[in-house]
């Protein structure tokens with residue numbers, strides 16, 4: 001943990017600029033993945049529309065900066081609030097259905113958001129996106145933008161970690177395991193699912209806003225279902241039943257997608273194969289797989305105490 | 311009277327699963343509901359706990375009408391329940407299974423930023439002890455033996471301090487030995503906590519052993535109601551149910 005933070009802090013001193021950018025992207029994707037995983041892994045709610053809320057956050061910051069000339073801090077702080085409000089409205093409908101219908105509804109709402117962004121030229125600039133967003137100069141000095149992302153992502157992930165380990169997080173996991181049973185220990189299940197939806201949207205909004213600041217531009221693509229599947233793959237790759245899953249998944253996913261796409265135009269093809277392999281042979285993702293191996297190894301050594309630590 | 315239903319009726323398409331059921335249960339009573347498969351026992355439970363809404367009729371608990379309330383509200387009023395199938399949280403540890411119910415009972419489930427790990431430990435362990443699972447508290451619920459899972463489900467149901475407990479086939483799939491143990495445990499817990507119990511059960515030795523009263527359900531109707539000896543002596547019950555069991 002401390003080691004990871006140290007490594008992340010010295011990143012700009014050892015790596016090239018393009019590598020630092022790549023790690024910056026990984027950080028933002030890690031936050032988006034953890035936000036999605038609150039629903040997916042902890043709540044058992046398979047959302048196909050996280051990118052919709054992510055884009056709401058990105059566009060909130062972009063539009064406040066360009067159209068209303070809002071102070072930078074306000075534009076960034078508004079993003080999660082707007083995303084949470086949109087999330088509350090969308091979530092209110094989605095939690096009324098479960099399993100595959102829930103997934104379908106989230107996809108539908110994300111597509112609605114995408115269409116609004118794509119078509120509403122007067123407000124969002126449509127498919128041209130919004131470019132040359134006035135980001136404070138100071139962030140472009142040295143590696144400031146990297147540290148800005150790192151600090152916010154670190155705080156957010158810490159808060160998410162607190163949430164999943166709280167009584168609320170425990171209750172959410174109970175809902176994932178058995179919603180009917182949870183309802184009958186006097187928990188209003190839908191309200192909790194909605195709360196998870198809103199919290200998840202809040203942090204997706206921050207991730208979107210960070211990406212807007214990082215890239216200096218926003219495009220309708222951010223809301224596209226392809227972006228949602230990126231986030232889902234990040235979670236599944238790393239493992240949805242481990243808090244660190246999406247963080248590891250983000251690093252690996254972005255790395256392989258960049259490496260492969262640099263060397264071949266068929267990167268989707270190779271990515272597909274990698275995903276098939278991971279799903280078939282590492283069913284709990286990379287972190288889950290590693291945790292299990294370590295657990296087995298410790299047992300073999302006789303050092304394990306035989307109790308399943310999760 | 312702690313619990314009452316008036317003329318409960320529920321139809322699924324052309325099938326009348328519950329037909330004009332009026333029950334009156336006194337506080338502290340141990341009532342069993344028996345009847346062949348498909349008689350409508352589980353449906354009756356679902357009507358009592360708000361999982362399905364009746365077409366007609368009313369349900370009262372402690373003098374208040376609860377018809378149409380959502381399950382979580384009914385549960386909050388003091389009705390505990392176990393379901394016929396999966397009743398536990400398989401990927402949570404035995405400790406966490408009960409802990410999450412204790413959170414709810416103490417109104418702590420919504421706390422977002424406190425660390426759950428060490429909270430309500432004493433209460434949780436007391437309940438685990440009373441159902442004999444303290445020694446297995448770190449085992450995942452789904453990895454417990456069948457009999458232990460059934461005991462865990464009792465523990466979860468008790469955590470929310472119910473005054474009325476509904477159990478749907480609590481000894482299903484158990485060995486004769488486990489059945490006896492579980493029956494003794496249920497009886498002990500009910501006595502200790504002064505609970506009222508309504509349970510569905512197929513094992514006649516359990517039914518006759520612990521019930522104060524028995525209701526016999528057939529095709530959605532209560533066809534007989536009485537004490538264990540009376541049920542044993544009644545010819546219609548013999549023919550419809552007990553005879554069938556012996557075939």
Ligand SMILES: Nc1ncnc2c1ncn2[C@@H]1O[C@H](COP(=O)(O)OP(=O)(O)O)[C@@H](O)[C@H]1O
Nearest residue numbers: 322325327345346347348349350351352353354
């Ligand atoms: N949700 C449902 N939809 C349609 N039919 C149902 C439903 N639930 C139960 N039934 C039917 O109602 C009847 C009673 O079922 P049930 O209450 O489960 O019986 P029991 O628990 O006594 O075995 C059965 O014929 C069953 O098929």
Ligand SMILES: [Mg+2]
Nearest residue numbers: 351352353394
């Ligand atoms: Mg049944």
